[in-house]
Amino acid sequence: MKFPHLAGTVILGFAAISLFANCNSDGKSSNGVSQSSSDTTKKKADSAANVMKPVDPKLYDSLVKKLANGDTTGKWPVKNQPTPLAGAILPFKRIVVYYGNLHSKKMGALGEYAPKEMWQHLNAEVKRWEKADPSTPVQVGLHYIAAVASGTPGKDKKYINRMGNKQIDSVLTIAKMQPNTIVFLDLQVALSTIKAELPHIQKYLQMPNVHLGIDPEFSMKDGSLPGKRIGTYDAVDINYVTGYLADLVKKYNLPPKVFVLHRFTKKMVTNSANIKLRPEVQVVIHMDGWGEPELKKGTYRHFVYGEPVQFTGFKLFYKNDLKKEPKRLLTPEELLKLTPKPIYIQYQ
Known part of the structure; x- marks a missing residue:
């Protein structure tokens, strides 16, 4: 089935990376953490872990079933998923x-507004979501693109512009303006690989409040x-990422990491049935397409509902979703009618 918004998405992506065409792709980043830095991070994580509450399996299962929103196909909720470790958000x-x-x-x-x-x-x-679903508390967060696909090759010829530590630290500072805010670091790997890029942000992923997105x-x-054109990840890549995150969670005694995977076409994620779920990582397949309400719901139905992994997300575009009639965003009340209910909501 063809989705007319896909061509627009590619154009949007190219416009975005063009903004970075003249940027240096060799921003300061971490390829690992010194022993002293690792020890400090581990102490902070241990302190956070001391106040984490163990997950009640029965409560977890009941809430996951509630998210399935009455699905009768057997797809949702996902069967045989592990109970997450203490401190899980979802x-x-x-x-x-x-x-x-x-x-x-x-x-x-x-990036559009001052902090x-x-x-x-x-x-x-947040208030709109709290009103629409008062039974589910809102966890507020900032989702920062820490590696941006670039219009120029850069010194390493990978067409990637990595944000330096200074920029990422700025986002963490903005997050501190509101208590208990979490941060996602998102990677657009371009001609690099996810294996090569994860070490650049590892010191941040060792923090209990920092999570991951990949595009x-x-x-x-x-x-x-x-x-x-639109790129792709296979289940092999995704399992590598969840394994990488799980190792960090175990090593530094962290709460489970939330791992967001963008998707709006079938080929963006291949062999999704082979994605391995782990108690240390909570996987969100995030509907990332733009367009009018019915088109977005159709994309969600085909590529998120139709290929269950674990949790689901939904993106709303303040500008691109208004390009065609009826020129409005989907409301929280409308999104809560989807099957399954999205538990991660992103505004761009």
């Missing part, structure tokens, strides 16, 4: 985030330039 809270990059006002709300104004807008969305749209395994 499904006990719904995550609501702003997405973007501090270098660009065109890549999302996170205080951004928080005013995001908190207004198959810009994973160009065939050597195409990012923005020219």
Whole structure:
């Protein structure tokens, strides 16, 4: 089935990476953590772990069943999924985030507004979700693109612009403006690989409040330039990532990591049935397509509902979703009618 918004998505992606065409792709980053830094991180994580509550399996199962929203096909809730470790966010809270990059006002709300104004807008969305679903507390977050597919090759010829530690630290500082905010670092690997890019942000992933997103749209395994066509990840790649995160969780005594995987076409995620679930990682398949309400719901139905993994997410675009009639965003009340109910909501 063809989805007319896909071509627009590629154009949007190319426009976004063009903003970074003249940026240095060799921003300061971490390829590992010194022993002293690791020890400090572990002490902080141990302290956080001391207050984490173990997960009640019966409560977890009942909430997961509630998210299935009465599905009778047997697809949802996902069967035989592991009970998460202590401190798990999902499904006990719904995550609501702003997405973007501090270098660009065109890549999302996170970079469009100054921090205080951004928080005013995001908190207004949080209140709408609290009103629509008072039984599910909201976990607020910031979703930052820490590696951006670039329009120029850079020194390493990988067409990737990595944000330096200074930029990521700025996002962590903005997150501290509101207590208990979590942060997602998102990777667009371009002609690099997810294995090569994860070490650049490992020192942040060792923090209990930092989680991960990866974007198959810009994973160009065939050597195409990012923005020219839509990229892909296979279950093998995804299992590598969840294994990597699980190792960090176990080593540093962290709460489970939330792992967000963008998707709006079938080929963006291949062999999804082979994705391995782990108690240390909570996987969210996130509907990332833009367009009018019925088109977005159709994309969700075909590529998220139709290929169950664990949890689901839904993105709302303040600008692109308004390009065609009826020129409005889907409301929280409408999204709560989806099967399954999305438990991660992203605004761009």
